[in-house]
Amino acid sequence: MQSLKPFEYVEPATIEEAVSLLSDYADKGKLLAGGVDIMPRLRHRKIKPAFILNIKKIQGLDYIDGNGGDGLRFGALTTIRSIELSPVIRKDYSILYEAAHQLPSHQVKSMGTMVGNLCVGTPASDMATSLLALDAELKIVNTSGEKILPIEDFYIGVGQTVLEPGDMVTEVILPSVMPGxxxxxxxxxxxxxxxxxxxxxxxxxxxxxxxxxxxxxxxxxxxxxxxxxxxxxxxxxxxxxxxxxxxxxxxxxxxxxxxxxxxxxxxxxxxxxxxxxxxxxxxxxxxxxx
Amino acid sequence: MKKEIAKFTINDRPYELLVESNVTLAELLREQLDLTGTKCACGVGECGSCTVLIDGKPTLSCSTLAIAVREKDILTIESLATREGLHPIQQAFIDHGAIQCGFCTPGMIMMTKALLDENPDPTEQEVKEGIGGNLCRCTGYVKIVDGILAAAESMGKEGGR
Missing domain, CATH: 3.30.390.50 (CO dehydrogenase flavoprotein, C-terminal domain)
Known part of the structure; x- marks a missing residue:
């Protein structure tokens, strides 16, 4: 089996450090979280980054906070499996549960992050489809600050998002759910x-x-x-x-x-x-x- | 590219290993440690044959950088049998003919361990969903599901393991 091409491996400890490195590396750097998308692409030489930034060591990015009454947020490192197992999401945002639950591989759901899935930019993303119906917003951070973007404005083509080199999605925000x-x-x-x-x-x-x-x-x-x-x-x-x-x-x-x-x-x-x-x-x- | 000395806990044993950043966990296990029980089939996270447990979670070792899981607790198929004998999951797979060519078996068994650790008494449907990420090219799924249900039953009787 073909091994991976060499790259420099870095583990930023904070979001600030991650976006600063991303900005320095520009198109030579790639973020790594669960790895379920990026690792096969590295194996197939579809991407050849000089730097891999593993964001899994950043504290405080793996959470699900809130509920349908107040709105709900989850972080860049929240796995698809955590979303699937969340009783609040299953009850208040059922279509996100349904999209996560139909993924067959436990391994992929345990490793893969929801935000990682969104950032791949595939039009076949079950989760992006549900989050679009839920009117979700994404928090995007870079060295100049942060902004909140509706997921509707996030995708521009197959495999293409509005993210610029140096941008990182840190959070997904779901609006509160109206009764009925x-x-x-x-x-x-x-x-x-x-x-x-x-x-x-x-x-x-x-x-x-x-x-x-x-x-x-x-x-x-x-x-x-x-x-x-x-x-x-x-x-x-x-x-x-x-x-x-x-x-x-x-x-x-x-x-x-x-x-x-x-x-x-x-x-x-x-x-x-x-x-x-x-x-x-x-x-x-x-x-x-x- | 830098090489780093990294600490791992693999099958309850501590290791300190020189690791290159582009080495996957599957390569580390098989090539540096001769733990060849873990199999690599597709190499791109589609088939589940390289499944190991990392901090108890089922993980595709072909799609995991070794360096990214230093300091973690890694369990492979080699951890299951003891001097006293086979693990009940292994025994149940043998008893129910849940092995044909055997290539998917280590991944299937490690996924089964993760499944039964989380849910000791699964329904048949839960078992089928649980191994949704593990392919058997011999298509011996009926016997694999039988084996997993039997393993759950025997582990329930002896109070888990």
Missing amino acids: TRGSYQHLVRTRADISKVCVAVWITITDGICKQARIALGAVAPTVFRAKKAEALLNGRELDQDVIEAASQAASQETKPITDLRSTAEYRKEAAGILVKRALNKTLERAKA
Whole structure:
């Protein structure tokens, strides 16, 4: 088996040190946390960084704080497994639990961080899709300070985020959950262990039977995860009945821009996206009535 | 590239080793320490055959830099059998024919240990989900699941191990 190319290995002790080194190394440095994405890419020579910065030794970045009433935050080193096992996330932010839980590998969930998954920038990220429906924000730190960015503005293309060399995502912030909010996460995979070929997350606030605020996020059917805003507009102010669900599903399908690859054809993805939106809306309706 | 002397606890024994930064934990175990029980199949974290436990958590040693886990407590398949005999998981795998070619077995057994340490009495579904990151190319999953359920039962009877 091919060994890894040599690199300098550094363990910054603080966020300040990490971003200062990242800024010095510019495009020659790569952050390492769980390693589940970066290690295979190093092995395959897809990236050849001169410096690897392991941020796992930075204290205070592995936490889940808060709840649906107040909003919730988790850190750059919070693993996917911690998210999956969090009773608060399972209860108050169920679609994030569902996205984390469907990942098959315990090893990957125990090693991999949620923020690491987001920063890979794959449009097939189940977790990014759910976090987009939840209207999450990311805290981005660099040597000049920090800023908070909606996850909707984070992705610019396949494998591309707005992060500049020297930027580090340190925290994910979830807004508080309005009473009456329900949702559903749905996806299609070729085999249990494969990545999603279509994924959908729906998160809707329903008051007196009327959709007050609907968010529909789709993954793996466009260059980035995205919100189906035309479909959302068809839901807002309406009762979630079968006619509305059908119209919104068709609208969401039309908003996709899928590609053909080894997992599915573009035509299949477009059609399946509508079906998954319909399933997710029906599941949401069922949960709202429960 | 600098080499560093790093301390590890592997299978309850302390080690001080000269480690290069680009060496993975799987390479350290197999090539520097001759602990060849840990297998490397895909090398990119897809198959689970290189699973070891680090501070009790199931970890892919092919996708872990050795230098990044210094000072940690590492358990490999070699830690399970004692002078008194095989570990109940190993025995259950043998008794239920949960081994065909054997290549996935060390990873499968270490994942089973992590699973049963966390959940000593899993349902069949929980077992199947628990080994979701471990591939068996012989496709002997039915017997592996039987073996894991039997191991849980025998460990429950003797009060865990």
